[in-house]
Amino acid sequence: MDLGGTWRAIDADEALRRSYAEPDFDDDGWGGLNVPGHWRSSPDFASSNGPVLARRRFDAPAPFADRRIWLTFDGLFYQSDVWLDGSYLGDTEGYFFPHTFEVTEHLRDRGEHVLATELTCAPQDDRTSKRNLTGVFQHWDCFDPDWNPGGIWRPVRLHETGPVRIVRLRVLCTEASAESAALSFRAILDASEASTVELRAFVVGVDGVILNEATEEHTLAAGENRVEWRIGIDQPPLWWPHALGAANLVDVAVEVRLLDRSEPSDSRTVRTGLRKIALTNWIASVNGERLFLKGTNQGPNRMALGEATGAELERDVALAKDAGLDLLRLHAHVNRPETYAAADAAGMLLWQDLPLQWAYARSTRKQAVRQAREAVDLLAHHPSIALWCAHNEPISLDIEPGAPIDVGAAARKTVSGMVLPSWNKTVLDSSLRRALEKADKTRPVIAHSGIPTGDSHLYLGWYHNEETDLPRVLSTWPRLSRFVSEFGAQAVPDADEFMEPARWPDLDWDRLGRVHALQKTLFERNGLDPSGYASFDRWRQATQTYQANLIRRHIETLRRIKYRPAGGFAQFCFADGHPAVTWSVLDHERNPKLGYEALAAACAPIIVVADRPDAVYEPGTAVALDVHVVSDRRDPMTALTVRAALAWTGDGHHRAWTGDVPADACVRIGTLQFVVPDAPGPLTLDLSVEGSGVKASNHYECLIAPSA
Numbered sequence: 001m002d003l004g005g006t007w008r009a010i011d012a013d014e015a016l017r018r019s020y021a022e023p024d025f026d027d028d029g030w031g032g033l034n035v036p037g038h039w040r041s042s043p044d045f046a047s048s049n050g051p052v053l054a055r056r057r058f059d060a061p062a063p064f065a066d067r068r069i070w071l072t073f074d075g076l077f078y079q080s081d082v083w084l085d086g087s088y089l090g091d092t093e094g095y096f097f098p099h100t101f102e103v104t105e106h107l108r109d110r111g112e113h114v115l116a117t118e119l120t121c122a123p124q125d126d127r128t129s130k131r132n133l134t135g136v137f138q139h140w141d142c143f144d145p146d147w148n149p150g151g152i153w154r155p156v157r158l159h160e161t162g163p164v165r166i167v168r169l170r171v172l173c174t175e176a177s178a179e180s181a182a183l184s185f186r187a188i189l190d191a192s193e194a195s196t197v198e199l200r201a202f203v204v205g206v207d208g209v210i211l212n213e214a215t216e217e218h219t220l221a222a223g224e225n226r227v228e229w230r231i232g233i234d235q236p237p238l239w240w241p242h243a244l245g246a247a248n249l250v251d252v253a254v255e256v257r258l259l260d261r262s263e264p265s266d267s268r269t270v271r272t273g274l275r276k277i278a279l280t281n282w283i284a285s286v287n288g289e290r291l292f293l294k295g296t297n298q299g300p301n302r303m304a305l306g307e308a309t310g311a312e313l314e315r316d317v318a319l320a321k322d323a324g325l326d327l328l329r330l331h332a333h334v335n336r337p338e339t340y341a342a343a344d345a346a347g348m349l350l351w352q353d354l355p356l357q358w359a360y361a362r363s364t365r366k367q368a369v370r371q372a373r374e375a376v377d378l379l380a381h382h383p384s385i386a387l388w389c390a391h392n393e394p395i396s397l398d399i400e401p402g403a404p405i406d407v408g409a410a411a412r413k414t415v416s417g418m419v420l421p422s423w424n425k426t427v428l429d430s431s432l433r434r435a436l437e438k439a440d441k442t443r444p445v446i447a448h449s450g451i452p453t454g455d456s457h458l459y460l461g462w463y464h465n466e467e468t469d470l471p472r473v474l475s476t477w478p479r480l481s482r483f484v485s486e487f488g489a490q491a492v493p494d495a496d497e498f499m500e501p502a503r504w505p506d507l508d509w510d511r512l513g514r515v516h517a518l519q520k521t522l523f524e525r526n527g528l529d530p531s532g533y534a535s536f537d538r539w540r541q542a543t544q545t546y547q548a549n550l551i552r553r554h555i556e557t558l559r560r561i562k563y564r565p566a567g568g569f570a571q572f573c574f575a576d577g578h579p580a581v582t583w584s585v586l587d588h589e590r591n592p593k594l595g596y597e598a599l600a601a602a603c604a605p606i607i608v609v610a611d612r613p614d615a616v617y618e619p620g621t622a623v624a625l626d627v628h629v630v631s632d633r634r635d636p637m638t639a640l641t642v643r644a645a646l647a648w649t650g651d652g653h654h655r656a657w658t659g660d661v662p663a664d665a666c667v668r669i670g671t672l673q674f675v676v677p678d679a680p681g682p683l684t685l686d687l688s689v690e691g692s693g694v695k696a697s698n699h700y701e702c703l704i705a706p707s708a
Contacts, residue, residue, distance in 0.1 A: 003056055003115065003156040009033035009044070012051040012118055020053045021083035021116040027055050038077065038151035038304045039119070050150045051120040058115065060158060062108050067160050068192060069107050072100045075154025075306070076119065078132045083116040085109070093367060095134055095153070096334035096355065097374040100167075103158070121150030127398040128359045133371055135332035135355030135392075136299055142573065142582045143303050144515045145401040153306030154336075162265030163192040164256050167224060169268045171252055171381040172442045173275060174230070176287055181236035181274040187227045189256060191220040197256050197265070203233055204251045211236070211250065217259070239273025239383040242347030243326050243605075243632065244289050249273050249344060252381070273344060273383025279444035282455070282482040282567035284386065286349075290664065292559070292632060293349065293568025294603045295327030296320060296585075297486060300335065303578040310338040316575055317342040319586065323596065324603035329485065329570045332357035332392045334375060343384035350384045351485075351570065353449070354432065359396040359424050368428060369435045376439040388443055390432035393417075393450040393457070394424035402513030404521045407463055418451050425451065449485055457486035457572075460554075462522055462583075467550040468612060470557050482565050486572040487554050489526065490519055491547035491595055492540040493587030498579035501536040518581035548598035551585070555602035556609045556698075559630045562666050571599060605632045606696045608642060608689040610672065613702045619678040627657075629689055630666045637661045637692035642669045648704060649681040680706040 008030040010016065019025055031044025033054050039045040045052060063069050071084065075095060082089040082099075084106050092099040106113070124130040124138050132138055137149040168188040175182040185201060197220060202213035211233045218227055237248035249271050255264040278285045284293050301316055302308040313336055320328055328343065329351035343350050354372055372390065379385055395417030399405060417425075429447040436445045450457040458480065461467025467489070474481040492499070498516060499507060507530075512518040523529065528546060533539035551571055558569045575586035585595035601607075611625040627644060631637065638660045646653040657670045676683070685700040 001058070001060060001158040003058060003158065004035045005056075007033045007035050007054045007056045007152070009039070009042075009052050009054040011045070011048055012053045016053055017118065020055065021088075021114075022086045023112075023114045025055075025114075030055075033151070035152045035156060036075070036154050036306045038149055038153055038306055040148055040150070041304055041307060049121075049123050049148050051118050052150065053116070053118050054152065055114055055116045056156075058113055059111055060107050060113060061111065063104055063160060066163060067104075068102060068163065068165060069104045069158060069160050070100050070165065071103045071115070071156075071158055072098050073152065073154070073156050074098045075152070076117075077137075077149045077151050077153050078121040078134055080120065081118045085113055094371050094374060095137075095149075097371070097378050115156075117152070119150055119152065121148055123148065128396040129361040130359065131361050131364060133355055133360070133364060133368055135353070135357050137303075137333065137355070139357055140299070140332070141399070141401070142299055142517050142576070142580060142584075143578060146515070147303055149304070151306065162261070162263075163195065163258065164197055164220065164265040165190045166254065166256060166266045166268050168377050169254055169270070170377050170439075171270055171272055172440060173272065173383065174442055176236065176238055176274045176276040178238070179235065181233045181238070183231050183233070183252065183272070183274075185229050185231070185254065187254065189220055189225045189227060191222055191225060193222045195220050196259050198259060199227060199229075199254070199256050201229070201231060201252065201254045203231060204253065205237060206249060233274065236274040238287055239275040239344075240347060241286055241291060241326055241349050242321060244286060244291060244634065245347075247273065247345060247347035247383075249383070270381045271341070271344065272381040275383050277386045277443055279387065279567075281565065283563055284567060286386075290563070291326065292562045292566075292664070293327045293483075293570075294325050294555070295329055295349075295351065295568060295570035296325055296574040296599070297329045297331040297570050297572045298574045299331050300333050300577045301339070301575065305336060305577075308336065313338040314342040315590065317346050317348055319590070320574060321346050321348055323600040324605070325599075327351060327386070327568065327570060328574070329353065331573065334379070340379060340382045340384060344382055348384055349386040350382070351387045351389060352379065352385050353389045353392055356391040356394075356432075358393055358398075360428065362423055365428050365431055369431050372432050372435040373439050376436065380440050386443065388436045388440065388445045389449050390436060390446070391424070391429045391448040394422065394429055394448050396422075396424075402510055402515075405519060407522075407525065411464060452480070455483040455485040456480040458484050459487060461526065461550045462489045467553065468615070470554055471612060474557065474561070478565055481558065481561055483567050483569065484554075484558060485570045487550075487569070488572045488583035489547045489550045490517075490522065490581055490583055491543040491593050492581055493576070493584075493593060494540075494591040495579065495587045495589040496536075496540070499536075499581070504536040505530060512581065516580045544594040547583075547585075548594035551595050552598040552602045553612060555599070556607065557612075559602070559607065560609060560628050560666055562630065564666075604696060606630070606689065606694045608687045608696050608698050610644070610685060610687060610698070610700060613683070613685060613700050616703045616705050617676040617683065618705050619676050619707045621676040623674055623676060625672045625685070627669045627672055627687065628666055629661050629669055631661050632664060634663050636663045637694060640689055640691040640694065642687065642689045644672050645686045646672070646674060647684045647686070648677055649679040651677065651679065676704055678707050680704050
């Protein structure tokens with residue numbers, strides 16, 4: 001039974017708390033609350049920070065004698081106390097996993113029922129010591145900081161089982177090769193009384209053919225019992241990322257049956273894939289095949305994630321695949337089930353963060369470890385999940401939204417937080433890493449992201465340095481290039497109504513900074529001061545051009561050093577979850593910025609690149625630019641022709657090379673050497689590569705200064 005719809009609700013106070021859960025309480029004067037949804041989306045609670053009291057009346061028949069009835073909340077933001085017919089069922093904490101209560105006896109007593117809950121999602125006033133494990137939903141520079149995600153954001157349902165219920169089912173692929181694969185199972189079975197059961201598990205291919213099955217008998221005690229077993233599959237249909245092969249999926253069904261019954265007491269089915277993931281020095285392999293990871297960070301698809309449609313969630317995965325990406329990093333949040341199913345089907349790898357971003361209070365460790373295990377139970381069967389990450393940037397960061405950013409002070413605080421020991425980085429994250437490694441031994445686990453000993457967050461050209469400095473920085477500190485998991489620049493979107501462009505140049509900069517993430521001081525720092533543009537459209541075009549150029553050149557730099565030592569990258573970020581000016585390449589309506597086109601071009605399977613020319617050359621300067629072809633194809637290419645064309649005012653220079661490029665490689669084709677002529681004005685370099693069914697090009701622009 002689905003218990004969604006419009007619930008009756010009101011902001012809590014001490015008097016109401018004493019009586020609101022009683023069945024005969026009069027709630028006629030209360031407002032409406034949409035379930036599933038977030039309370040801020042209901043007009044009666046548009047500015048509420050809760051707590052909110054919510055009630056729902058329903059009728060249900062009494063269960064048969066041998067049946068058990070369960071009440072499940074698939075998602076509650078963030079804490080709640082739950083009552084049924086005036087009886088207290090329990091409390092919940094954690095937004096992304098289900099919470100279940102047995103209500104069998106309650107439903108035997110009467111036919112009319114009242115389900116009541118007090119919902120709490122307290123604002124995190126001290127953001128350097130947060131208590132809610134809500135990740136980006138309550139602390140992020142891409143969302144409205146005053147937003148409250150509280151609510152019953154996922155479905156609420158009644159469901160029935162026999163005397164034995166499958167409480168949890170963890171399915172992990174422990175082995176995968178062309179010859180064989182193995183799945184390990186861990187089930188928690190809740191028995192109403194001591195009994196002996198038959199446990200049956202079977203693996204079914206997409207064509208409906210049973211690949212293997214196993215049946216075992218187990219003696220259960222009353223209460224919860226843990227059972228573990230394995231199933232092997234010969235000649236398995238392997239799951240591959242889309243760059244390497246077909247994303248073959250299989251269905252895994254588990255049934256538990258009492259020996260004296262013909263029908264199952266309970267059953268579960270999950271869709272999974274047979275594959276093996278490894279990460280060595282930040283170089284990934286799937287089923288033994290090496291893969292350079294081209295990725296992006298994806299936040300919640302909507303700030304009110306519970307109100308996104310399944311089609312919207314699937315579309316974002318498709319748009320990432322269309323851009324040539326292999327990896328989506330689900331940035332400091334757990335997403336909706338549709339996202340994981342779409343990634344499984346598309347062959348898109350996922351970097352899964354726990355919902356921890358920046359600093360948390362010491363009291364959260366026990367709850368955080370519990371939620372790490374919940375994440376594994378909920379998601380580990382998805383073949384798309386390639387990596388667990390416990391915590392994004394475990395530093396005490398609380399920049400006032402919309403306030404001018406002191407880049408130097410922020411950088412010093414960030415660096416010290418990343419280098420020096422802290423409770424979050426040293427204690428909390430170590431506990432979370434151990435919990436994830438113990439729960440899932442089949443995937444890589446990292447304790448945190450953005451710490452110099454691991455992956456890198458390099459915002460050259462936005463927060464510090466110039467965007468052209470990346471090759472020099474990486475050659476000086478090669479370790480930083482192993483995996484760059486954040487980089488980018490903000491750009492103004494095409495869906496601009498929220499910015500009120502007709503007011504140009506007198507936009508409400510304070511509101512845009514606080515509510516819509518715009519960092520005006522950083523635009524000014526990077527040569528994009530709005531006061532220098534005659535119109536809003538020209539400023540927008542300039543910001544998008546700057547972002548696109550940064551994204552393309554950063555990715556080309558990283559792809560040129562693939563495996564030496566770079567294992568990949570994840571640009572920041574892919575798509576907005578609300579109207580905002582951010583680092584995204586798709587706005588909140590999914591209109592592409594120029595950065596999306598640049599991302600797709602830089603992530604093409606074959607690219608041709610040169611050393612980055614200087615912005616300005618003096619006449620007479622001797623220049624040598626190496627030219628490379630980067631291939632992510634799994635087959636070698638022969639007899640490719642690479643052409644380079646230099647052009648300046650009144651003349652030019654041409655070169656051509658012919659040769660082979662191995663599979664999955666970066667090859668230096670040659671060096672373009674020339675002396676800069678005395679021809680003030682633009683100097684352009686055009687590159688192209690053709691052959692073996694391949695055609696790619698690249699373009700660079702710089703200037704020749706007037707002679708002294």
